[in-house]
Amino acid sequence: MSDDGPIAEGGAALVCNGLAYSFGETRAVDGLDLSVTAGEVFGLLGPNGAGKTTAIRCITTLLPVPAGMVRVLGHDAARERMAVRRLLGYVPQQLSADAALTGRENVALFARVFDVARRERADRVAQALEAVDLTEAADRMASTYSGGMVRRLELAQALVSAPRLLMLDEPTIGLDPIARTSVWDHINAVRAATGMTVLVTTHYMDEADQYCGRVALMHRGRIRALGTPEALKADLRDRRGDGAKPTLEDVFRDVAGSGLDAQGGEFRDVRRTRRTASRVG
């Protein structure tokens, strides 16, 4: 922790205040307020077009912060971009592994990009591959990997720089249930070993319920509800008072109301798939 610079305010790994970002007339992020506690798994949920990816891209410094403030472990994302980048790991929605390289070469590439010290690189690459159970497959071309293996490889790429805050944009989309569980098991094992903070977006409500300590519903660029899945469900149950047990999806339908369908968004699995395996094949 000593070489990370400023101490995070109030134990927060990430703070966004009034973050806003527009694409032309489209206000993708519209005054986002968020505080993610160090060490937690935080789920950022919302229908298609809610602004989740745009917010993540601002936090990871891939987009500027034109309005509002973003701080990662006390570092300002607008003014200290390199410091923020050194603290972050990012697994984007888009495929980030190269089919024409081996698993080890893919992770080594990220180690170079993220400036892992040359003398440590081989060990750190091996550790990252081990952490996601890809040691045996490490020297095979990524084009031979299954979709779940590719996703774990992308996780290793993000982990090789030993991030304090891991950002995952729909990490399990398009994977079968066993591969989804495997991805989460590996994320949780690394988190338990390192204490890193995880911010994840997902359309899978069951995953958010099971794996996230707290979740926030983002809709039309803003947070509309935030809390533990249990608290959010209990609150809706109390308000409805009909004895039925709401799911997390019920909570978010309640919060976003008819605006969901008007925007064409769905909280349930939207049946999009990254087609990971076929795209690297």
Ligand SMILES: Nc1ncnc2c1ncn2[C@@H]1O[C@H](COP(=O)(O)OP(=O)(O)OP(=O)(O)O)[C@@H](O)[C@H]1O
């Ligand atoms: N490069 C871009 N150019 C123009 N508009 C964009 C661009 N990227 C996103 N948008 C718009 O910004 C809004 C927020 O999009 P964003 O991708 O951040 O949402 P999201 O919550 O991540 O959605 P999804 O769940 O589908 O990934 C949408 O209206 C989208 O059409």
